[in-house]
Amino acid sequence: xxxxxxxxxxxxxxxxxxxxxxxxxxxxxxxxxxxxxxxxxxxxxxxxxxxxxxxxxxxxxxxxxxxxxxxxxxxxxxxxxxxxxxxxxxxxxxxxxxxxxxxxxxxxxxxxxxxxxxxxxxxxxxxxxxxxxxxxxxxxxxxxxxxxxxxxxxxxxxxxxxxxxxxxxxxxxxxxxxxxxxxxxxxxxxxxxxxxxxxxxxxxxxxxxxxxxxxxxxxxxxxxxxxxxxxxxxxxxxxxx
Amino acid sequence: xxxxxxxxxxxxxxxxxxxxxxxxxxxxxxxxxxxxxxxxxxxxxxxxxxxxxxxxxxxxxxxxxxxxxxxxxxxxxxxxxxxxxxxxxxxxxxxxxxxxxxxxxxxxxxxxxxxxxxxxxxxxxxxxxxxxxxxxxxxxxxxxxxxxxxxxxxxxxxxxxxxxxxxxxxxxxxxxxxxxxxxxxxxxxxxxxxxxxxxxxxxxxxxxxxxxxxxxxxxxxxxxxxxxxxxxxxxxxxxxx
Numbered sequence: 001x002x003x004x005x006x007x008x009x010x011x012x013x014x015x016x017x018x019x020x021x022x023x024x025x026x027x028x029x030x031x032x033x034x035x036x037x038x039x040x041x042x043x044x045x046x047x048x049x050x051x052x053x054x055x056x057x058x059x060x061x062x063x064x065x066x067x068x069x070x071x072x073x074x075x076x077x078x079x080x081x082x083x084x085x086x087x088x089x090x091x092x093x094x095x096x097x098x099x100x101x102x103x104x105x106x107x108x109x110x111x112x113x114x115x116x117x118x119x120x121x122x123x124x125x126x127x128x129x130x131x132x133x134x135x136x137x138x139x140x141x142x143x144x145x146x147x148x149x150x151x152x153x154x155x156x157x158x159x160x161x162x163x164x165x166x167x168x169x170x171x172x173x174x175x176x177x178x179x180x181x182x183x184x185x186x187x188x189x190x191x192x193x194x195x196x197x198x199x200x201x202x203x204x205x206x207x208x209x210x211x212x213x214x215x216x217x218x219x220x221x222x223x224x225x226x227x228x229x230x231x232x233x234x235x236x237x238x239x240x241x
Numbered sequence: 242x243x244x245x246x247x248x249x250x251x252x253x254x255x256x257x258x259x260x261x262x263x264x265x266x267x268x269x270x271x272x273x274x275x276x277x278x279x280x281x282x283x284x285x286x287x288x289x290x291x292x293x294x295x296x297x298x299x300x301x302x303x304x305x306x307x308x309x310x311x312x313x314x315x316x317x318x319x320x321x322x323x324x325x326x327x328x329x330x331x332x333x334x335x336x337x338x339x340x341x342x343x344x345x346x347x348x349x350x351x352x353x354x355x356x357x358x359x360x361x362x363x364x365x366x367x368x369x370x371x372x373x374x375x376x377x378x379x380x381x382x383x384x385x386x387x388x389x390x391x392x393x394x395x396x397x398x399x400x401x402x403x404x405x406x407x408x409x410x411x412x413x414x415x416x417x418x419x420x421x422x423x424x425x426x427x428x429x430x431x432x433x434x435x436x437x438x439x440x441x442x443x444x445x446x447x448x449x450x451x452x453x454x455x456x457x458x459x460x461x462x463x464x465x466x467x468x469x470x471x472x473x474x475x476x477x478x479x480x481x482x
């Protein structure tokens with residue numbers, strides 16, 4: 001197919017019933033997903049690569065290279081069919097795959113996550129929360145029940161649990177992650193700040209490090225403030241001359 | 242200095258009173274910061290590049306290349322001085338810079354962030370939260386008071402506000418970000434899911450997209466489940482033969 005002409009052949013993607021897409025494109029897809037979602041919400045039916053590029057702060061050529069393998073465009077000058085493209089990207093990202101998740105830890109972060117619309121928007125169903133605090137057990141957050149951590153194995157036997165969102169204190173994360181993997185959970189979304197690594201054929205781990213993001217901001221900010229300070233001093237010297 | 246031999250010269254870092262470090266290293270520093278912190282907590286005084294490499298799942302050569310520019314090692318066979326290295330990296334990342342932050346939005350996420358130890362660990366002081374909900378105003382979360390959004394300008398006149406953490410609904414983010422920038426806030430840590438971009442000479446923005454992280458997990462998980470399914474079917478076929 002002509003669409004693939006700009007894309008590197010991806011050996012380990014070959015056996016999948018999905019368009020052949022490079023790893024770099026895969027990492028950019030969630031961003032397209034967000035922008036297309038916003039366009040749909042605003043009632044847009046189609047968009048040119050140029051306009052989408054401007055919205056996203058990338059080049060039109062990048063957009064064409066990334067998205068042409070999904071089709072979703074008619075002819076030169078028509079642009080992309082927004083709904084079609086959104087549906088294709090959603091499918092590739094597993095939005096319609098019916099994934100089910102549990103949240104381990106019913107503290108502030110667990111509660112914030114369960115109440116956000118993030119999971120629903122991405123087709124992931126939160127079916128339970130777990131905690132060890134007896135004051136929380138059997139309570140509900142939103143419409144999700146908090147269960148006792150001791151019942152984890154039983155719950156996983158009775159329900160399909162694809163993803164565990166880890167918001168428990170980091171001291172316990174290795175132990176509880178092992179229990180979850182033992183229960184057959186294949187995806188760990190880890191917010192504890194302590195990195196988990198498993199052989200990739202056992203389980204998929206996504207470590208989230210909010211603190212690292214804050215540090216990046218701090219660094220850039222300190223650098224900026226330092227530059228401003230230097231500039232100010234140099235201007236003061238100029239004025240004094 | 243001999244330490245710099247493996248590092249690319251960084252033109253725009255030259256005027257700063259800090260070790261000369263490449264952008265790629267800067268992005269890896271928060272991870273070193275976390276691991277060194279953990280070592281300190283466990284009472285470790287020194288560590289070899291080999292051991293640190295194993296902990297972090299990278300090569301010892303990468304570690305040496307990244308960290309040698311900070312010094313902190315005595316001689317061959319001694320390894321790194323953990324406290325010294327931690328102090329140097331902290332300094333570079335602005336941990337001791339006395340940065341002050343406000344959180345815009347006192348919803349679940351804002352509350353989860355203010356109650357976490359993340360800011361304190363990184364030397365950022367949360368001095369206020371802001372919201373528009375009159376039921377929340379003047380309440381406290383932890384020891385941080387929630388102020389009325391209408392008082393933002395006044396508050397920023399009376400206090401040094403370096404960073405605003407944006408956890409408000411995304412429909413309002415552009416408007417409120419503009420107000421904050423107008424007030425002289427130079428750093429925006431944006432959790433709204435709607436990307437903000439400013440000219441880099443005005444303000445530093447760090448956009449956090451938790452949903453993108455979830456999508457990456459979903460994608461990897463669907464791929465893994467698909468492969469397992471394929472393998473299972475192929476094994477069933479083998480058995481039937």
